[in-house]
Amino acid sequence: MATLAHVEPLEPVPAAFSPEVVAQREAIPAIYGSVDFTRLPERFSTDLADQVEMPARFASRRAELLADSECLATIRAYTMTGDRTADAYAALMPQYGFRALVDMLDRACDGGLETVEDAPPELCAFIAAMEATPEWLDMELVEQGARTERNAHVHLTPFVLRGAFIATFMNKYSALPMALTGTLSNNTASRRAYETGSFFTCTLMPGALRRSGAGFKAAAKVRLMHSMVRANIMRSGKWDVGVYGIPIPQVDQMPAGLIGTYLMAREVLDSGRETFTPEERAKVELARYRCFLLGLPEDLLSVTPRGIEKLWLTRSATLRAEFEPETCGALLRATMDAEMTQGEGALAGAKRWMEGGFSKLFFIQHFMGGDRELAASVGVTMSAADRLAALCALAFVHGHIRWYKALAAIPATRDWADRRLVGKLRQLLETYGHADFVTDASQYKPAL
Numbered sequence: 001m002a003t004l005a006h007v008e009p010l011e012p013v014p015a016a017f018s019p020e021v022v023a024q025r026e027a028i029p030a031i032y033g034s035v036d037f038t039r040l041p042e043r044f045s046t047d048l049a050d051q052v053e054m055p056a057r058f059a060s061r062r063a064e065l066l067a068d069s070e071c072l073a074t075i076r077a078y079t080m081t082g083d084r085t086a087d088a089y090a091a092l093m094p095q096y097g098f099r100a101l102v103d104m105l106d107r108a109c110d111g112g113l114e115t116v117e118d119a120p121p122e123l124c125a126f127i128a129a130m131e132a133t134p135e136w137l138d139m140e141l142v143e144q145g146a147r148t149e150r151n152a153h154v155h156l157t158p159f160v161l162r163g164a165f166i167a168t169f170m171n172k173y174s175a176l177p178m179a180l181t182g183t184l185s186n187n188t189a190s191r192r193a194y195e196t197g198s199f200f201t202c203t204l205m206p207g208a209l210r211r212s213g214a215g216f217k218a219a220a221k222v223r224l225m226h227s228m229v230r231a232n233i234m235r236s237g238k239w240d241v242g243v244y245g246i247p248i249p250q251v252d253q254m255p256a257g258l259i260g261t262y263l264m265a266r267e268v269l270d271s272g273r274e275t276f277t278p279e280e281r282a283k284v285e286l287a288r289y290r291c292f293l294l295g296l297p298e299d300l301l302s303v304t305p306r307g308i309e310k311l312w313l314t315r316s317a318t319l320r321a322e323f324e325p326e327t328c329g330a331l332l333r334a335t336m337d338a339e340m341t342q343g344e345g346a347l348a349g350a351k352r353w354m355e356g357g358f359s360k361l362f363f364i365q366h367f368m369g370g371d372r373e374l375a376a377s378v379g380v381t382m383s384a385a386d387r388l389a390a391l392c393a394l395a396f397v398h399g400h401i402r403w404y405k406a407l408a409a410i411p412a413t414r415d416w417a418d419r420r421l422v423g424k425l426r427q428l429l430e431t432y433g434h435a436d437f438v439t440d441a442s443q444y445k446p447a448l
Helices: 019-027 056-066 069-078 084-090 098-111 121-131 139-167 172-180 186-202 214-236 250-270 278-293 305-318 325-337 346-367 372-377 384-408 411-432
Strands: none
Touching: 019 084, 056 069, 056 305, 069 250, 069 305, 084 098, 084 121, 084 214, 098 121, 098 214, 121 214, 139 186, 139 250, 139 278, 139 325, 139 346, 139 384, 139 411, 172 214, 172 325, 186 214, 186 325, 186 411, 214 278, 250 278, 250 305, 346 372, 346 384, 384 411
């Protein structure tokens, strides 16, 4: 079986994109060798007449955003950019098999590269890239951000996970990789949602993002999973780059990694402020470093509310809008029907009822601009019972958050409250179950 080193050199192509983007073709021909970097994919639009994913309240700003050539060029480039380091390792699947690559990464994360016999250079480069410390990193600020984030995460995430997960596949261009990997049934939808929840929960544990932490390892495995999906899809020969661009490009990983940061930036700007408070800045540092470990480039990791907003909205301003029932609709229905609250008895039943209503409210308010008719057009409707459930969930969640904030403000109870929150994180991880963060090409859908 030919390895990456034995692939014949490719003919050069005119540089429609920057040299760094086009260089993927030579660096990893097993994935990018057939990609035409001389034209933009259909998903990317700068035509003001096209319908794009801009939230209604910001639609009037599209021309202004598109006129910012520097930010536009950034979003354009990362629409066709994968993860060169993890992709090179994932491209070894034909030689090693996907399970062997996962096992070697596990050993390298747990015991260091010296524990992996004959570790391929691609694995060494992968681990080295994750171990590299960014110049901007303040690890104490990351730990502070995690400590601050624990309260809201523990109490809010179980109620918003479904709604936030739905938002990731409301566009056919960004949703198709998930549809192809077989996430179209109730069981697989809930498992993928749980894996997402497990990853973010894991990274909030004390010391989780340090080199020996569980969050570091989880980030490595998520990163490899994305690259394996990218490699499997591109190897199938059925992916239309001219329409969809690169599978799971960096601009589609940015929203998943920074959704909380964006919503916080929006609250800051809506309140009339232009800067984060020290507590908010710590949360931003946490999110930025978590995204760094996931392979996102610094260009997409702004530290200011206005910078975060600009990157987020420019992506929306260039992503052509299309909801496709066969992919987006199937994913939405599977996720809405999935069982997301475990347990029996009255308390579990009450939480299940509240979660159903609150997840719909969260989705409608944050991703449909509060437009219930628009939400109904894609299959998310709110009944009177759903609204009551959402109100009860709001009272339940915010009551707990306020209580733990009060405890954190008192020196005598601050550490005790944090230990309680860490215990709740562990309980949440037990609820989500073991997350493998793997992808099996044999389970992929046979056609686009």
